[in-house]
Amino acid sequence: MRVTYLGPALVVRDHPAIQHMPVSDLPPTCYLAEVVAGAGVDGELIEGDVLVADEGRVAGHGDLVVARDDGARLCAYRAHRVGADLRLVPVGGGAPVMASRVSATAVVVRRARHPSGDGEPVEGIDQTLVDAFAPWFSLPTWSTPSPADARRFHDCCRDYLQDHGAQVQAEGFAESLRGAIRRRHGGRWDDYCERALQHRAQCAEAISEYLHDTQQALR
Template sequence: MRVNYLGPLCAGISHPALEGYDLKRFKPTCYLVEVSEEAGVVGPLMEGDLLVVDEQKPAQHADLVVVEVEGEQRLFNSHRIGGRVRLIPTAGPRESLWARQSDLRGVVVSQARRYAW
C-alpha cells in the first residue's frame, strides 16, 4: 500500500489527526506519512491515517515498515529471517519481497486516525 511522505515530525506539522498528540515523546528521527486511498475505509489501516515512522529503528518480526519501491514509499509487514527481512504487502498483490535493513526507510511506531468509526 502506498504512503505519502508529509515531513519530519519535528517540523511542527499541523493535522487534525494529531490533535491531543504529544509529539515531543517521539525521537527526532521520526517523520510522518499518510496512508493512501489504496487502504480503503475498513480495517486496521484506513485511508488518511497518519503513521509516525522512526527511520533509525531496526525492523523486527511483524513490524509495519516503509520501503521505497519503484520510486514510491510503500507499507509492508516485516517477517525477519536472520539479517534479512521478508516484506509482505499490507494491501494489493500478495507477492512478497526480500530486503535488507538498509533498504528500509523506517519502522512505524505510532498511528493516528482523525475519526474513530
Template sequence: MKVNYLGPFLLADNQALAELYAKRSPPSCFLLEVSEEALPDGEVIEGDVLVVDEARSPGHDDRVVAEVEETYQLFRTHRIEERLRLLPVGGGQGRFIGPEQFIGVVVQKVRVAA
C-alpha cells in the same frame, strides 16, 4: 500500499496530530499519510497518519516503510532466519529488499477524523 510523506513533526491544526507532537517523539521520526488505495476495512485506511522512526531497526511482525518502484510503501515484516521478508499490508506478493530501500519502522498510527 502507498504512503505519502508529510514531513517532520510540526505543530498541527489537527488535534490528534498536535497530541502526537506533545508526546515528544525523537527527532528521527517523521509523518506519513496512507494513500487513497488503502482498503476501507483494512488495518490502515485512507488518511491514517503513521509515525515512522528511521533510526529503529525492524523486527518480526513490524510495520515498516520501504521505497519500492520510486514510491514509499507500507509492509509487514516476517523474519526468515536472518532475513526479513516484506509482505504488503494490503495483500500481494512479498519481497526481500536491500538496506538502501528501508525507510523506517512505524511506531504509531493515528486515525485522523475528517
C-alpha cells in the same frame, strides 16, 4: 499500500490527525506519512491513517514499516523474519519482497486514524495506544481482577512503553480505550466497566510516571 510523506514529526504539527497525539518526545529521526486515498476503509491500515515512522530503528519480526520500493514509491509493509532474512509483506496485499530490495526503511512507532467519511480525527483517540492494549481488553474478562487479566494488562504496559517510551496520562488512556472496548464487546458498558477502566488507567499512569521519575529506560 502507498503512503505519502508529510514531513518531520517534530515540524509537521498542524495535521489534524496528530493534534491529540504526543510527538514532543519523538527523536528527530521520525517523520509522518499518510495512507493515500483509495486504500479502502477496512483492514489494518485505511485511507487517511497517519503513521509516525522512525528511520533510526532497525526493523524486526512483526514490525509495521514504511520503505521505498524499487520505483521509489513510499509503501507500508509488515516485516516477517525468515531465517537470517527479513521479508516485507505489503499491507493490503501484494507480493512480498526481501528487505534488501527496498530502501529508507523506517519502523512505525505510532499512528492516528480518522473516522470513516468525515476526514476529522476522533478527539482524544490514540490509535497506537488502542492497538497496544487490544490483547488485554479483547477478552471478555478484561474488567475482572483476575491475576491472568492483570498479567495481560502489565504485559501490554511493558510492550507499549518499550516501543514508544511515551508517558501515559490516565485521562487520555481512558478516552482512547473506552470506545474501542465498547465496540469490541458489542456496545456493553456500565458503571462496573467504567470503574475497571479508570482503575487500569490510573495504573498505567502510575507505571509510566515511576519509570519516568526514576529515569529507567525500557528500550
